[in-house]
Amino acid sequence: MQTFSHDGFEIAFIDREPASGSGEPVLLIHGFASSHHVNWVAPGWVKTLTEASYRAIALDNRGHGRSTKSYDPADYTPDVMAEDAAALLDHLGIGKAHVFGYSMGARLSTFLALAHPEKVATLILGGLGYGMVDGVGDWDPIAEALVAPDPEAISHPRGRMFRTFADQTKSDREALAACIETSRELVAEDEIGRIRQPVLIGVGTKDDIAGSAQKLAALLPDAEAFDIEGRDHMLAVGDRSWKAKVLEFLKDHPIT
Numbered sequence: 133m134q135t136f137s138h139d140g141f142e143i144a145f146i147d148r149e150p151a152s153g154s155g156e157p158v159l160l161i162h163g164f165a166s167s168h169h170v171n172w173v174a175p176g177w178v179k180t181l182t183e184a185s186y187r188a189i190a191l192d193n194r195g196h197g198r199s200t201k202s203y204d205p206a207d208y209t210p211d212v213m214a215e216d217a218a219a220l221l222d223h224l225g226i227g228k229a230h231v232f233g234y235s236m237g238a239r240l241s242t243f244l245a246l247a248h249p250e251k252v253a254t255l256i257l258g259g260l261g262y263g264m265v266d267g268v269g270d271w272d273p274i275a276e277a278l279v280a281p282d283p284e285a286i287s288h289p290r291g292r293m294f295r296t297f298a299d300q301t302k303s304d305r306e307a308l309a310a311c312i313e314t315s316r317e318l319v320a321e322d323e324i325g326r327i328r329q330p331v332l333i334g335v336g337t338k339d340d341i342a343g344s345a346q347k348l349a350a351l352l353p354d355a356e357a358f359d360i361e362g363r364d365h366m367l368a369v370g371d372r373s374w375k376a377k378v379l380e381f382l383k384d385h386p387i388t
Contacts, residue, residue: 133198138219139212144168144198145191145220150182156253156387157226160190161217161244163235163259163369164315165298165308167197171234175370184379189229191220193240201307208311214243221251228387232256232378234369235342236315239264243319245327253387255331256378259365263343264319265351275312278305290341297366324351331355332381334374336363356381 133144146168149155158181162171168190172178181188192199193213202208217240221229231252233241238260245252260268269290277283277291278298286292298305331352335345337359345357358377360368368374 135198136220136223138216138223141194141200141202141216143191143194143200143216143220145189146173146178147224148178148182148188150185150187152185155182155185155187156382157187157189157224157229158382159217159221159229159231160188161231161233161237161240162190162193162196163237164312165196165294165301165303166234167192167301169197170301171237171369177370177375180375180379184382186230186382189220189224189226191217193237195307195311196303201304203306203310205310205313208313208315210239210243210315210317211247213315214240214247217241217244218248218251227251228253230254230256230382230387233258233260235259235365239315239317239319242324242327245329246319246323249327249329252329254382254385255327255329256381257331257333257348258374259335259339259342259368261333261335261343261345261357262347263341264348265321265324266343267318268316268341268343271312271316275309278309278312293366321351324348325353327352328354330381330385332358332378334358334360334368334377336360336365336368336371338362338364339368341365
């Protein structure tokens with residue numbers, strides 16, 4: 133992995149060129165408690181994109197993976213985290229890229245598109261639909277579960293799920309608890325409507341976290357919703373039909 137410095141953080145990232153040696157860049161922004169490897173390498177996204185002649189760039193968000201950790205919730209607001217992604221594009225000399233985020237990464241991608249529309253050619257949002265606007269439920273029990281001394285004593289189902297996931301990914305759970313406090317900032321309906329780029333929104337039909345892809349798409353001037361059949365929030369990311377849909381979308385919307 134490579135790293136670069138931004139806002140006092142060392143941000144780790146990968147930059148994978150296709151075999152042809154050049155291709156349109158796709159910036160990949162992972163979800164909460166995940167990492168570039170868990171979200172994009174292990175499910176085959178980097179391989180899928182590079183084999184389709186795209187340049188795959190994926191960072192570890194601050195507080196995650198190999199990037200610097202902070203225990204201050206103020207360091208994890210979506211606008212601040214989105215600036216790490218913008219700075220990575222600048223670091224690599226990329227003026228405009230396709231931007232693809234999953235779950236929390238979809239929220240960060242949206243903040244990036246709103247703050248720096250000139251940098252975003254298309255926007256792909258996975259694992260987050262209308263929850264972008266109206267929230268994704270009560271996540272305070274998740275923060276509590278992340279720092280609970282005894283994981284066996286966690287009774288909240290979603291809290292137990294994310295604690296298990298954080299342990300599996302060997303995450304810094306204290307940093308994640310700080311992140312979850314402030315990274316869920318909502319985007320108002322009229323703000324969402326300011327995004328003019330082509331947008332693809334994919335949500336699993338068994339996802340009880342994301343909210344409706346169709347309802348979010350209806351707020352955007354150029355958006356398409358896609359149902360990832362039979363998948364929940366954790367399994368939708370690597371679904372074959374979702375990969376095929378994303379490649380079709382990218383092909384139909386080249387960077388100009």
